[in-house]
Amino acid sequence: MARHGLSRPQGPIPRQSPVPHDRWQPGCFSGTLLFSLATPPGQFVSPGTGRLVLTENDSGEVVAQQAARAAGHPVIPGSGIKGAVRTVFELLSFSCDPFLAADRCTRASCCEACSLFGLLGWSGRVSLGDAVPARPGSVQVQVRKVPIPWQPDGSKTGGDFRVYDLEEARMLDPERKVWMKRPKELAREVFTGELETRMTFWNATPEELGRLFLSMGLGPEETRFLLRLGGVKYDGQGGVQVTPRVLRLTSPRRATLEAEECEERCARWVRMARESAWGSRFWPRLEELANALQATD
Amino acid sequence: MAVTQTEILKKAEQLASTLAGGTTKVGKNVLLSIVADFMSSPHPDRERLRRTLQLLQEGNGGHTKRGGGYGDQIRAAVREVAKELGADTSDEELKSLFGWTARLLLVRREGSPAREVKKPGPWKPASQSRSEAPAVLPAVPASTVLPQGRIWDDALLGWHLSSPAIFRGKEVAVCPPEVAPPELLAALKMLKKKTELRCKAEVVKALGGLRVARIVDWRKVEK
Numbered sequence: 001m002a003r004h005g006l007s008r009p010q011g012p013i014p015r016q017s018p019v020p021h022d023r024w025q026p027g028c029f030s031g032t033l034l035f036s037l038a039t040p041p042g043q044f045v046s047p048g049t050g051r052l053v054l055t056e057n058d059s060g061e062v063v064a065q066q067a068a069r070a071a072g073h074p075v076i077p078g079s080g081i082k083g084a085v086r087t088v089f090e091l092l093s094f095s096c097d098p099f100l101a102a103d104r105c106t107r108a109s110c111c112e113a114c115s116l117f118g119l120l121g122w123s124g125r126v127s128l129g130d131a132v133p134a135r136p137g138s139v140q141v142q143v144r145k146v147p148i149p150w151q152p153d154g155s156k157t158g159g160d161f162r163v164y165d166l167e168e169a170r171m172l173d174p175e176r177k178v179w180m181k182r183p184k185e186l187a188r189e190v191f192t193g194e195l196e197t198r199m200t201f202w203n204a205t206p207e208e209l210g211r212l213f214l215s216m217g218l219g220p221e222e223t224r225f226l227l228r229l230g231g232v233k234y235d236g237q238g239g240v241q242v243t244p245r246v247l248r249l250t251s252p253r254r255a256t257l258e259a260e261e262c263e264e265r266c267a268r269w270v271r272m273a274r275e276s277a278w279g280s281r282f283w284p285r286l287e288e289l290a291n292a293l294q295a296t297d
Numbered sequence: 298m299a300v301t302q303t304e305i306l307k308k309a310e311q312l313a314s315t316l317a318g319g320t321t322k323v324g325k326n327v328l329l330s331i332v333a334d335f336m337s338s339p340h341p342d343r344e345r346l347r348r349t350l351q352l353l354q355e356g357n358g359g360h361t362k363r364g365g366g367y368g369d370q371i372r373a374a375v376r377e378v379a380k381e382l383g384a385d386t387s388d389e390e391l392k393s394l395f396g397w398t399a400r401l402l403l404v405r406r407e408g409s410p411a412r413e414v415k416k417p418g419p420w421k422p423a424s425q426s427r428s429e430a431p432a433v434l435p436a437v438p439a440s441t442v443l444p445q446g447r448i449w450d451d452a453l454l455g456w457h458l459s460s461p462a463i464f465r466g467k468e469v470a471v472c473p474p475e476v477a478p479p480e481l482l483a484a485l486k487m488l489k490k491k492t493e494l495r496c497k498a499e500v501v502k503a504l505g506g507l508r509v510a511r512i513v514d515w516r517k518v519e520k
Contacts, residue, residue, distance in 0.1 A: 050326060051333040052360060054349045063349055063358040066334075148363055185359035 002167045002234060003152060004292040005159025008285060011094045017108060018115040021125045021202040024251050028203040031249035033266075035216075036196045037076065037131050037240040040226065043166075044144065044190035045238050047076050047230040055189065057143040064143045064187035067230075074139045074191050076131040076229055081197065084229050085128075086117045088215040091161045091289060092282045116208060125204055126212065131197035139193035146232045147182035164233040165295035166226070188232065196245065203251075210273025213266050214286060216242045217293075220270070223286045225293040236296075300390050308381075309397035315377055316398070317405050323377075325402040327370040331378060332395045341388045350379045 019025060039045055051066040068075050089095070095113035096105050105114040107122045118124025133139040147169045152162075169182040201209065217225040226239030244266050247257040257265050273279055316323040329336075331353070335346045353360060353375045361368040381394065 049333075050330050052330050052349070052353070052358070053334050054345055054352070061348070061352060061357070063352045063360065065358075065360075145359070148359060150364065185362055187358035187360075 002164055002169055002236060003157050004163050004165060004295075005157035006091060006161045006163060006285070006289060006292060007159040008091055008094065008161075009281060013094050013096055013103075013111050015096075015105060015109040015111050016115075018110040018122060019125060019203050021123060023203075025203040027252070028205055029209060029249060030202045030204070030251040031200075031247065033199045033201070033244055033262075034196060034246040034248075035199065035242055035244045036134055036194055037081075037227070037229070037242060038194040039192045039240055043226070043237060043239045044142070044192045044232075045076060045230045045240055046146075046188055046190040046232050047080055048188075053189075055143050055187075062143055062187045064189050065231075067141065067189035067191060070130060070132070073132060074141055074195075076191075076195060076197070078128040078130045078197060080229055081131060081227075082117065082126070082128040084227055085212065085215050086113060087161065088227075088289065089113050089117070089211065092211065092215060092286055093278070097160075112208075116204070116212070125202040127200045129198045129200075131195040134194040134196040139191050139195060142190055142192065143187055144190050145184035146186050146188050146237070147184050147235050148186045149234060152234075163289065163292055164228065164236065164238075165292055166236040166239060167296055169235045182235070184235075190232075190237075195240075206269045206272045207276045207278065208273075209266075210269035210271070210276075211278065213244075213270050214273060217290075218242055218244065218266060218270065219286065219290070223283075223290045225290045228293070239293075300386060302393070305390060305393050306397055309394050309401055312377060312381065312394065312398045313401035313405065316374065317402055319373060321366065321369040321373045323370045323374045323402070325399045327367065328374050328378070328395065328402060329399050331371070331374055336392050336395055341392065343382060343388060343391070347379070347382055350375045350382070354379075 019028070024030065037045075046065075047068040049066045049068050052063050053066040055062055055064045068077055090113045093112045095111040096103060098104070098114070098119065105111050105119050107119075110119065110122070114122070114124070116125055118126075170179045171182045172178075173180050201212070204212070213219070214223060217227045227242050228238045229240055230238045232238055244262050245258070247255075247262040247265055249255045249257070274283060316328065331349070332346065334349075335341045335343075352358070353371060356362070361371050363371075378395075381391065386394065
């Protein structure tokens with residue numbers, strides 16, 4: 001199976017006045033986290049642009065779906081990263097459905113996800129920049145063949161959220177009645193290597209930060225997963241390993257934490273999230289999500 | 298010889314009519330996906346675009362194999378854009394032409410009804426040849442299939458009420474699994490393609506729970 005349907009536990013959506021992002025709140029943390037996004041062996045990330053471009057690969061000229069660029073350099077748009085993290089955060093909280101007009105959050109009354117990530121007219125307290133190559137030459141752009149996307153059958157995967165595992169796309173051979181890998185026929189530009197980006201946060205509580213890191217796949221072993229970005233997720237691609245590099249805090253105290261100090265602080269916030277009321281409710285769901293995302297052939 | 302903006306606009310109108318008026322209606326995004334590289338370059342390379350079109354026409358990259366009408370749109374757009382490349386216009390004029398055409402395609406789409414209304418007629422499975430006369434089936438009243446308060450602007454499937462049941466407050470007729478004919482599956486695929494996204498999600502969810510229903514007719518429902 002490649003596509004999994006997951007739902008959060010049943011429960012009311014707690015809403016309250018959102019924490020402001022423009023006035024420092026006592027006891028909350030503001031700062032930036034510099035982190036890297038690396039594609040593990042066998043994985044690539046391919047943020048699409050909708051454009052077809054003439055490129056070249058080993059077999060000569062090929063018209064491929066173009067991957068995102070900024071000033072000619074490969075990038076993963078920050079909006080896409082934020083969306084991917086928010087989706088996981090929503091799955092792991094009693095949050096609203098932003099697309100459901102009848103039950104929408106407002107600037108005066110926000111669910112947890114809208115308070116942290118924002119909504120129309122409210123900028124939220126987390127922002128992510130475009131991921132750019134970590135070093136010159138750290139990202140390779142290639143043209144790969146991927147399966148042609150197909151319309152998924154929504155009735156086959158229940159649940160409110162659909163996630164893809166790391167398995168290659170399969171199809172049923174109608175003649176032989178066996179499952180086979182989908183043929184890879186569509187040319188697409190993909191990135192492999194290491195990119196880095198920066199997440200800025202304002203007035204976030206330690207528990208919120210812990211949940212944020214868990215939503216990026218930064219939990220302990222049993223909840224660790226590759227964050228899924230870009231296209232071709234249906235073929236088990238798009239997985240990136242998130243690694244915190246530098247944490248710069250501006251509030252409540254200025255501090256710059258690097259390497260082990262940074263990891264230790266992130267792990268501490270994750271522990272605080274786990275030991276909170278949220279952890280007792282949502283930890284099993286997080287483990288289920290990690291299992292689904294990391295499943296392979 | 299320089300062409301005035303009015304003339305470019307007239308040509309764009311013609312091109313948009315050709316793209317949107319054929320058997321395959323080309324969308325703005327498909328046109329732009331092909332010419333975006335040419336349009337965004339400060340020094341557009343006409344030969345490169347010509348080569349791209351040629352390769353696309355030959356099926357390079359697998360883009361014309363894509364389903365959901367996308368492959369057909371690519372083929373139609375490539376054909377028409379290639380004709381424009383052969384005309385006596387400068388690169389800047391071509392950029393302007395494609396830009397206006399994309400805009401007109403967008404405006405037409407927004408101005409026209411959300412979906413093309415097909416003539417009502419009995420549903421035919423994909424395997425049935427066109428020459429075969431379809432069986433005349435009794436029409437099902439629209440009220441039996443319309444979710445309350447929802448306006449459907451496309452062809453709908455009718456449901457045979459041999460074992461009616463109410464599902465989630467919607468009037469959807471169902472049959473037990475053993476009566477599901479093979480045509481049902483084809484019809485469901487057709488329904489998914491033809492109904493708008495919200496309707497589709499509703500129907501798919503309902504069917505996901507029910508799995509089967511026997512289809513005897515599908516029809517257009519007027520507002």
